[in-house]
Amino acid sequence: MNQHLRQLIYSRFPIHRITLCLLRVSTTLTKSIKNSYDIGKFSYWFLTGWGLFWVLTWIILVSTSGQALSQTLPLFNQLTFDNLPSVSQSGSITIPPEVQGQVDYNLSRTWQKGQSIDSFLKLGDFQNSFQLQQLxxxxxxxxxxxxxxxxxxxxxxxxxxxxxxxxxxxxxxxxxxxxxxxxxxxxxxxxxxxxxxxxxxxxxxxxxxxxxxxxxxxxxxxxxxxxxxxxxxxxxxxPLEKFTGWQNVSLASIPGLSFLPFANFPNPPQLSSGIVAKIDWVLSDVEQPATKTISGSDRLGYNVSCQQNCAHIELGDNPVVAGQQWVSGKYQSVEGGHGFLSGMFNGVEPTGRHPFGPGFKVVVWDIDEVTGTVSTAWFFRVCQKGLFNLGCSPYGIGPIPAFTYKENDWIFLGP
Structure with missing residues (x-):
């Protein structure tokens, strides 16, 4: 396990703290039961062993999950807009006149399947997330x-x-x-x-x-x-933000910007702490309902239930999230956005999570139950803050193809 990854996992699951905590819990529980029910030595040692079992389980979890996760975490010091996959489907954004009139650049756009994402993502799309305009x-x-x-x-x-x-x-x-x-x-x-x-x-x-x-x-x-x-x-x-009209130009039109690693953005994606889990099952949209979810939006929270067409992945090998479901945003939309701009994209966005901060949303996308594979996608949003705070749109700019996983792969869930 490399040093950065070890710090990442330990920041969420520091072994010495977990060990101490579980030993204290085990000891306290044992003493409580012993005092209340006058249990014998056999039960005392049984409960102590039970506590030690969970300590060892956590240690093994941290060690094995960290090693596997190192192969699936985005390497933001290498990831660029240029080496992200092209868009997998055509799409467009049409903005109501009353919304467009309040924003300082043109939010409407169209893209075609196979088009590079830096050709239609604009500098203004990231003014409150990655803050690329400061470069x-x-x-x-x-x-x-x-x-x-x-x-x-x-x-x-x-x-x-x-x-x-x-x-x-x-x-x-x-x-x-x-x-x-x-x-x-x-x-x-x-x-x-x-x-x-x-x-x-x-x-x-x-x-x-x-x-x-x-x-x-x-x-x-x-x-x-x-x-x-x-x-x-x-x-x-x-700085790019000094030029008139900077918000409205594409990323591809700024020399070299598409080749700049995400880690070198003025406000890079966050990768400091979070939960990891193994993908136990990849289940198609015939599965319904899904009520033990860890997906949703920053508006509704991250346990939004799904009632029908609930394609999802089910998680395991981590007691914190074992049996919980991350529903596909291709099938379920949830309320999103804040303020005046929350009305964009009809007020909804794909269900998902934010493992790397608010810069983009990670969404479980295509589900193939037969092969046990699942693809993920990223979605971006627009925010207008400053003298007049219009809030943020739902995460509706996408899907931007990201990573593909299989059953028994580890996946990073974030905080």
Whole structure:
């Protein structure tokens, strides 16, 4: 068992504490019964042995489950949006006008089966979860170990949405550069018919102050494929959230972002503590009802019963959750979301759990009882918080294919 995994399991099930706790329980129970019923030595030792049996059971559980779980836990230092599977089914999001009017980017979208998820997931989708907008291109470049030197500014879609005023605001050092030092801005002015020969040595700050109309010139009027990143010094040090329109661009349009490991996100998925269990049974949707569930939503809790079409996995080998059921979100929907945005996706989301925090929801998806296999999927949500807190939508952006398990595999359930 590697050190990280041992810390993970022990943080939930520290052996020395469990041992001490169970010994105390066993001793207290034995003394209580002995005092109340004047039991003999045989019963005393029987009960003591019973307590020790459970101590050993817990120790074996922690050891064996940790070893098996190391093969199924996501390695967030290697997992990226690029290496997640493509979407397994087509889908779309249609937002009511009254909701869309309250949000600062376009939530509606459509995707096709086989499409890469980074092509339709937007930066704004993660502003309150992974907080990807806090990243700079420099940080992305250094983390993934790939240079952007051979890229042109056309590879950075956000730049096309900036005006000259935006550019000088988010990259303050440009204000003191002369026009002659920034060929891109020279070409921008020329493209609009300005004669620049007499002002080449003027700082941009002075130039735009003398002629305020220049501030409204947009970089989308240029062919940005002609300019390398170095033509705008300081660009790669600007947090993405400083650019106008950052919420509405896809992850794939940000250079290198799709290759950034989840562990390097500003607010990465949580992997600190939780429960593990073995998948005892994989049961199809003919099973009903399912009343001993550990699935649901952060709105209703995680023991939402299912009355019909209750495909699920049944858990074992851990006394804490033995016999409990994780119902497939492909068959059961539950209420989700909070605040104004809870009305999105008709107010419901697939039933599931949050083993790795609120950034995404893990959902048991396809169930194959014949082969004893079960696939899982991830679902994302949209939150709008800030000056006006509109809450969060249900987890309705998905399914994003994740991991597949078989009967007798271990699975991480989270807190």
């Amino acid at each position: 700079t291109l420099n940080e992305i470049e250094q983390t993934i170990g790939q240079s952007f030197a051979n890229l042109t500014l056309s590879n950075f879609e956000l730049l096309r949405q900036q005006t000259l005023e935006n550019l000088l605001t988010i990259i303050p050092q440009l204000e003191n550069k002369t026009l002659s030092q920034i060929p891109l801005i020279q070409d921008l002015l020329k493209a609009q018919g300005y004669q620049i020969s007499s002002v080449l040595n003027q700082p941009l700050k002075k130039l735009t102050k003398q002629n305020p109309k220049l501030n409204q010139l947009s970089l989308n009027q240029l062919d940005l494929s002609q300019y390398p990143f170095d033509d705008l010094p300081g660009l790669t040090s600007v």
